[in-house]
Amino acid sequence: MTQAEKDEAAYFARRAAEAGVARPAGGSPDAPAEEHTLFDVQEMELNFGPQHPSTHGVLRLVLKVDGERILEAKPDVGYLHRGTEKLFETETYPMGIPHTDRMDYVAAATNNHAFCLTIEKLLGVEIPRRAQLVRVILDELQRLSSHLVWLGTSGIDLGAVTPFWYAFREREQILDFFEEYCGARLTLNCMRIGGLPFDLTPGWTERVLEFIDDLPARIDDYEQLLTDNRIWKMRTVGVGVISAEECIEWGLTGPIIRASGKEWDLRRAQPYECYDELDFVVPTRQGGDTYDRYIVRVQEMRQSARIIRQCLERLEPGEIRGKVPRVIKPVAEEVYASVESPKGELGFYCVSNGTNRPYRMHVRPPSFINLQALPRLAKGHLVSDLVALIGTIDIVLGEVDR
Amino acid sequence: MTLPAEFWTYLKVVLLVATVPAIVGFVVVLAERRLMGFMQARLGPNRVGPQGTLQGVADLVKLVTKEDIMPAKAERAVYFLAPVLAVIPALTALAVIPFGPPVRIGKVMVPLWVADINVGLLFLLAITSIGVYGIILGGWSSNNKYSLLGGLRSAAQLVSYEVPMGLALVSVLLMTRSLSLPEIVRRQEATHLWFVFPGLVAFFVYFVSGIAETNRNPFDLPEAESELVSGFNTEYSGVKFAFFFLGEYTAMIIISCVAVTVFFGGWLAPFPHVPALRFLSVIPPAVWFLAKVAVFLFGYIWFRSTFPRYRFDQLMALGWKWLIPVSLGNILAVAAAILLFPGRTTGLVWLSWIFGGCFAVLFVLSRLRRALARRDRLSATPHAVEG
Numbered sequence: 001m002t003q004a005e006k007d008e009a010a011y012f013a014r015r016a017a018e019a020g021v022a023r024p025a026g027g028s029p030d031a032p033a034e035e036h037t038l039f040d041v042q043e044m045e046l047n048f049g050p051q052h053p054s055t056h057g058v059l060r061l062v063l064k065v066d067g068e069r070i071l072e073a074k075p076d077v078g079y080l081h082r083g084t085e086k087l088f089e090t091e092t093y094p095m096g097i098p099h100t101d102r103m104d105y106v107a108a109a110t111n112n113h114a115f116c117l118t119i120e121k122l123l124g125v126e127i128p129r130r131a132q133l134v135r136v137i138l139d140e141l142q143r144l145s146s147h148l149v150w151l152g153t154s155g156i157d158l159g160a161v162t163p164f165w166y167a168f169r170e171r172e173q174i175l176d177f178f179e180e181y182c183g184a185r186l187t188l189n190c191m192r193i194g195g196l197p198f199d200l201t202p203g204w205t206e207r208v209l210e211f212i213d214d215l216p217a218r219i220d221d222y223e224q225l226l227t228d229n230r231i232w233k234m235r236t237v238g239v240g241v242i243s244a245e246e247c248i249e250w251g252l253t254g255p256i257i258r259a260s261g262k263e264w265d266l267r268r269a270q271p272y273e274c275y276d277e278l279d280f281v282v283p284t285r286q287g288g289d290t291y292d293r294y295i296v297r298v299q300e301m302r303q304s305a306r307i308i309r310q311c312l313e314r315l316e317p318g319e320i321r322g323k324v325p326r327v328i329k330p331v332a333e334e335v336y337a338s339v340e341s342p343k344g345e346l347g348f349y350c351v352s353n354g355t356n357r358p359y360r361m362h363v364r365p366p367s368f369i370n371l372q373a374l375p376r377l378a379k380g381h382l383v384s385d386l387v388a389l390i391g392t393i394d395i396v397l398g399e400v401d402r
Numbered sequence: 403m404t405l406p407a408e409f410w411t412y413l414k415v416v417l418l419v420a421t422v423p424a425i426v427g428f429v430v431v432l433a434e435r436r437l438m439g440f441m442q443a444r445l446g447p448n449r450v451g452p453q454g455t456l457q458g459v460a461d462l463v464k465l466v467t468k469e470d471i472m473p474a475k476a477e478r479a480v481y482f483l484a485p486v487l488a489v490i491p492a493l494t495a496l497a498v499i500p501f502g503p504p505v506r507i508g509k510v511m512v513p514l515w516v517a518d519i520n521v522g523l524l525f526l527l528a529i530t531s532i533g534v535y536g537i538i539l540g541g542w543s544s545n546n547k548y549s550l551l552g553g554l555r556s557a558a559q560l561v562s563y564e565v566p567m568g569l570a571l572v573s574v575l576l577m578t579r580s581l582s583l584p585e586i587v588r589r590q591e592a593t594h595l596w597f598v599f600p601g602l603v604a605f606f607v608y609f610v611s612g613i614a615e616t617n618r619n620p621f622d623l624p625e626a627e628s629e630l631v632s633g634f635n636t637e638y639s640g641v642k643f644a645f646f647f648l649g650e651y652t653a654m655i656i657i658s659c660v661a662v663t664v665f666f667g668g669w670l671a672p673f674p675h676v677p678a679l680r681f682l683s684v685i686p687p688a689v690w691f692l693a694k695v696a697v698f699l700f701g702y703i704w705f706r707s708t709f710p711r712y713r714f715d716q717l718m719a720l721g722w723k724w725l726i727p728v729s730l731g732n733i734l735a736v737a738a739a740i741l742l743f744p745g746r747t748t749g750l751v752w753l754s755w756i757f758g759g760c761f762a763v764l765f766v767l768s769r770l771r772r773a774l775a776r777r778d779r780l781s782a783t784p785h786a787v788e789g
Contacts, residue, residue, distance in 0.1 A: 046547050053631060068551060068714060157629075159619060159711025165442035228772050231620055231710045383551065384713045387629050 043071060046383075050079050054157045054387045057397030061374075063383070070386060073378040075371060080401040088361035093119050093328040094193055096361070101187035103365065104399040106149045109142035109178075110341040112191040117272060118337040118348035119193045120322075122330040128319035131195035132273040133311045137208070138181070138190055139339070140304040140311075144215075145174040146342035146394075147301050151222060154294075154391030158235050163222050170218055173211055180204060193328060195321030205312050212312075215305045223298060236291035240377040240389045243288055250376070251369045254344025256393065259296045260288035266340035278310050290392040297394075329356050343367050343394050367399040410512045418496050418516065426651040428458035434703045441707045468640035473545055476637065480543035485642040488536025488649030492656060495529045498522040499659045500584040502669040502688035514669075514688060515584060522583040523575070526660060527568055530615070533649060534560040537617070537624055540646065541634030552633020555714055556624035560615060562718060566725035567611035570604040573729070573736040574664050577601065577750060583660075587668035593747045594675045598665040599754035600739070602761060603732040605665045607725050609698075612657035614721070616650060618702055620709035621717060658698035659691075666694050 048061040055061070058079035064072040084103060088096045100111035113135055120127065127135075148171040152164035175185040180201055182190040190197065226232045242252070244262040257264050265282040267275040283299035285292035332354040338347030344366030353359040370393050377393075378386050432447070432454060439446025448454040472481060502514035519525050534556065541553020574597055575581065578589045590596055598605050614621040625633045635646045662668060669687035673679045712720065739749035 044547060054629065067554070155710070159622065160709065161438075162442050162707045165444055169443050223776075225708070226710075228775055229710065231712055234716050235710055235713055382714060384623075384629050384711075 048073075048383075048386070055390060056153060056395055057400075059371075059390070059395065059397055059400070061386070063386070065383065068382045068384070070378050070381055070383065073375045073386065075374055077368070077371070077397075077400050080397045082398075082402065084402040085361055085363060088358055090357065092356045093330075093358065096358070097191065097193075098187065098189045101189055102398055103363065103402055104146075104341060104343065104346070104367065104396045105186060106396055107142045107146040107342050108184075108186065108188040109138040109190055110339055110346060112188065113139055114337065114339040114341065114346045114348055116191045116193050117339060118335055118350050119328065119330070121335045121337045122333060122350060122352055123193070123324065123328065125194045125322045125324055127195055127273070127322050129274070130316065130318035131320045131322070133315050134196055134200060134320070135191060136273050136275065136278070137308050137311045138178075138188075140307045141174050141177060141208070143304045143342045144301055145171045147297050147304075148174075150297060150342075150391070150394045154388070154394075155226065157387045157391040158232065160226060160229075160232065163225050166218070166221055166225075170215070177204065177208055177211070180207075192321065192324075194324035195319070199320050205315060208308065209312055212305045212308050216302060219298060219301055227295070227298070233291060235384075235388060236294060236392075237287075237289055239290040239381065239385050240392060241287070241289045242373060242377060246373075246376075247288075250373045252344070252373055254340070254342070254366055254370065254394075255293050255296045255300065256344065256370055256373075258283065259285045259292035261286045266338060266345055270338075272337075272339060274311075274314075278307055280307050280310075290388055293392045327356055329354065338364065341366055343396070343399070344370060363402060365399040365402060367393075367395040367397075368402075371395050371400055410507075410510070411516060414514075414516045415497070419493060422493065422496060422652060422655070423648055424458075426648055426655070427462055428455075430651055430655070430699060431461070432457050433699070434706075437700070437703050438707045441704070462644075465640055465644040470640040470642065471637070473637050475545040477543035477545065480539050481637075482642075484536050484540030484543060485638065485645035485649070486536070487539065488533055489645045489652065491529045491532040491536075492649045492652035495526050495656050496652070496659075498525055498583055499656070500587060500663060500668060501691050502686070503584075513584070518582055518584050521581045523571055523581040523586075523660075523664075526583075526656070527564070527571070530653065530656060531560075531564055533653060534564075536646070536649060537634050540638065541624070544634070544637035546637050548630045548632075549634050549636050552624045552630045552636070555630075556617065556634060558714075559617075559621065559623060559717060559721075562721045563611040563614040563621075563725075566607050566721060566729045567615060569726065569729035569733065570601075570608035570611065571664065573604040573733045574601050576733070576736050576740060577746075583663050583668075586664055587670065590667045591670055591674070593750065594673075595747065595750060595754070596665065596667040596670075596672075599758065600736065600750040601665055601732075602754070602757040603728060604736070605661070607729045607732070608665070609657075609661055609701075611721075611725060612661065613702065613705065614717070616653045616657055616702075618650075618654065619706040620711050622711060623714055623717060654699065654702055655695065658695045658702075661698055662691060662694040 044065050046063040046065050048063050049055040050058040050060040060076040060079065062074045062076060063070055082102065084099050087099050091099075097112055097115055100115045101108040103111050148167040152167035152171075155161070155163040155167075178188055178190065179185045181204060182188055182198060184190070242250075242256070242260055244257060244260040247253075247257040247260050247262065253264065261284055263282050263284050266272070267280075268282050280303045281299075283296050283303065285296055330352045332352055334349070334351045336347055336349045338345050340346075345364060346366055347364035349360075349362040349364065350358050351360040374389060374393060377389050381389070435457070436446040436448075436454065446454065447457045450456045450460045472478065497516040498519055500513070500515040500518075504511040504513040506512075537556040537560070538553050541549045541551075541556065544550075574586070577593075577597055577600060578586045580586060580589065586597075613619075617624050623633075624630075625635070630636070635643055638646060669691040671679070671682040671685065671687070671690055674683060736750075736753065739753040740746055741749075743749035743752070
């Protein structure tokens with residue numbers, strides 16, 4: 001152990017003692033590495049990914065393992081780097097929206113939303129009420145579909161294959177709604193600076209309402225398979241525990257921090273659009289482990305359904321786009337705006353220089369920042385747990401690498 | 403014309419070796435895929451032939467015509483030997499399975515088993531444990547880190563789960579006083595009692611260990627698609643992979659056959675001594691046997707689509723801390739029940755009622771606990787239930 005590693009271990013021990021978080025036996029990152037061993041122990045370096053089925057894309061991890069216990073996990077990102085931030089600089093403001101689709105490609109609507117929100121803040125545009133409500137509906141549908149992808153894939157990671165098919169059955173329906181609305185299923189490009197590109201198609205709201213009516217029973221189905229399942233609990237309870245204080249230090253947001261007991265949701269903390277008038281609960285749990293993150297996400301799905309219902313009830317005919325100049329040329333200024341994406345705080349920091357292109361556009365991607373905690377979470381766990389941890393962080397490599 | 407005495411034996415061997423792979427390929431795999439499709443709200447393979455019935459042929463053609471790849475750094479001889487070791491013992495073990503009572507063909511009585519060895523059960527345990535080497539050696543010789551981890555996992559898992567499996571069968575031996583499988587079935591006929599009733603615990607331990615022995619969910623750690631990318635067989639392709647595949651499914655069939663023979667009365671119809679159920683013996687014994695095996699195979703498929711996978715240390719804990727003590731205690735209980743009562747059967751009947759009662763109580767309690775947990779969870783987050 002080098003001095004730096006010792007310091008780090010001592011730091012984690014102190015943090016854990018302060019937070020009073022129970023750590024799983026043998027899973028603590030401060031477990032003594034030096035032991036008297038009968039045989040010569042050889043560390044094996046294991047290359048995990050980028051073609052591994054459980055890395056949810058092209059994440060590569062370099063693992064140092066002793067048998068199956070992880071001594072060290074180093075994420076190696078960048079296999080899906082597309083220079084999105086640079087691309088924003090080369091194109092006009094409205095042309096940036098399709099690029100955001102390709103960041104978190106299972107949650108394009110929230111990406112569009114965060115981008116548009118930033119530029120709108122820059123311009124100081126007022127968004128018509130109907131557009132606000134529809135944006136919230138799209139956001140929450142997107143949150144549902146993103147959580148469904150997460151539920152299915154993280155189930156498969158732990159060997160539970162069936163929830164995947166149920167989750168994707170519902171996700172297909174949501175994608176159908178998107179297709180009907182904007183023609184695309186994945187890369188939606190469904191928002192514009194100042195509002196929306198299209199109004200809703202006739203009958204869309206009724207069909208969405210029907211789906212929402214059905215959804216709680218479907219979520220019960222998933223829970224039936226997993227929530228009280230003894231093996232599922234054994235695999236998730238106490239795996240990857242992180243305290244709320246550590247979450248704040250690492251900058252972790254979204255379901256991860258909420259599962260550690262901190263009620264931090266931008267929809268509630270810094271309401272945008274019409275979230276302040278909607279009645280919903282921000283689900284939290286205290287344990288901060290993989291199981292609690294699972295429960296929080298499932299509860300969020302139920303809450304999203306409630307939000308969509310409330311918005312559908314409030315929908316009235318009206319304008320869908322605010323007063324936006326034909327050529328968008330904001331004054332030289334720096335703004336930051338963020339939304340609660342399914343993965344956490346998704347923010348855009350825009351520096352404009354008075355031309356029709358941003359001088360610099362920086363993204364705060366929740367996947368990338370949440371992924372930072374993986375080495376900390378994985379240390380001391382087994383290879384099987386690593387798979388659960390990658391699943392529970394809920395990363396999308398498009399957003400990690402941009 | 404008189405046939406030589408060995409004729410029927412040879413015929414049965416040929417039939418077993420020829421039909422079991424075919425059954426595995428065409429029936430079990432297709433049934434698994436279609437059933438899992440049904441359970442998972444999708445269709446499953448239905449393109450090749452009517453309702454996908456010829457999918458097995460397509461798979462076979464694919465596997466046979468595939469390039470046989472051997473990694474450059476593989477241990478060549480062992481790499482070649484491993485799939486053979488996985489499949490040959492599994493097929494050999496079928497020799498002692500009694501598929502039905504002897505049938506009269508012409509003037510001779512032909513038993514529906516290849517060999518009635520007086521140590522049949524022991525032979526089964528011995529020969530199936532050789533199959534373990536196939537997996538261990540396959541994982542090691544591929545010279546791939548993931549395969550090595552898979553091989554390591556299977557070495558620990560398969561060896562430790564053989565212990566509770568053997569112990570579970572020991573308690574049945576106390577009831578039968580014979581290791582010969584046909585004799586075990588006849589004994590169940592004579593006592594009017596399937597051994598699953600006095601051997602409820604033994605059956606449970608046996609079947610759980612059996613699933614672990616065959617590397618099936620929720621104990622499929624040596625393969626663990628999402629962790630080890632197929633584990634021990636990552637580097638295998640073509641016919642060699644097909645051999646592993648065949649070995650696994652044949653092992654599944656054997657575990658089911660033994661469970662049926664030892665615990666569920668083999669070829670017997672349910673409760674043949676009850677007059678109201680006499681009509682069930684219209685169905686031939688061999689069909690009863692196969693039907694029971696099919697139920698077990700269905701159980702395998704059902705588990706696969708229901709359960710998540712255990713973690714390695716949890717798997718070992720389950721084996722060593724639960725199954726082995728439970729099966730040891732069970733041996734004591736069965737022995738006590740046999741010794742306490744003068745007739746051997748009375749004690750077994752009593753034991754059946756006790757085990758059955760315990761099982762019913764535990765089942766009710768677990769449902770209750772589950773319902774309470776659900777209520778607590780939903781009340782913890784207000785407004786969570788209504789849409």
